[in-house]
Amino acid sequence: MCFKEKIVIITGGSRGIGKACALSFAEAGAKVIFTYNTNKAAALSLENELNSMSGGCLAVCADVSDYSACRQLADSVISKYERIDILVNNAGIVRDRALMMMKLEDWQDVINVNLNGVFNMSRVCITTMLKQKTGCIINMSSVGGMIGMPRQTNYSAAKAGIIGFSKSLAKEVAPYNVRVNTICPGYVETDMLNDLKDDIKEKIVAEIPAKRMGLPQDIAELCLFLASDKAKYIIGETIKIDGGLTA
Secondary structure (H helix, E strand, O other), X not given: OOOOOOEEEEOOOOOHHHHHHHHHHHHOOOEEEEEEOOOHHHHHHHHHHHHHHOOOOEEEEOOOOOHHHHHHHHHHXXXXXXXXXXXXXXXXXXXXXXXXXXXXXXXXXXXXXXXXXXXXXXXXXXXXXXXXXOXXXXXXXXXXXXXOOOOOHHHHHHHHHXXXXXXXXXXXXXXXOEEEEEEEEOOXXXXXXXXXXXXXXXXXXXXXXXXXXXXXXXXHHHHHHHHOHHHOOOOOOEEEEOOOOOO
């Protein structure tokens, strides 16, 4: 799949699934603009790596829960490149607690980043895509948004919201040749799982028919496919990629 000269925005692109997506798109020739929030050193290192593959890639410090920051990001990309071809809404956080112990800020932070961030970035990019009469939005949800996970009422609610948002938006913009789809990863080997003890990880793997957790690259390859012309008739879908966990 070739994305030469395509302009791709990826939120939360400095690590994990976002980083794998950024590397894959750049390797395929795209100009990748990715956001990060805290780890500047990792972001700049990735920026250099991406530019060695495809010039014009850029790391941008931006909080996706801040609409003004998202607006500024989109405006700068449009000013420089005059278009936005692909948006991957990947940024996300976890604040796992049982509901009876959950603080209000735990709820609000997860909803603001994971769900409102998808609205913010989609809103600031969609007008350009509609004017172009071409574009692709891929939203990262989770199997937790489909089946629910204990101690993740905030996370599961946000991820379920992404699925509903994506289906509705897909129907709005499909007549303008803009496609919207959702990816629902299962357990993936990223920093989000670092706090899990080894015995917990072993139990998780035992429940997965594939007998392993997913890799960020597994998700990136699906993301590239959905963004490509090979998937041009796939619209409004919610695709699980979880090694058979929820089969």
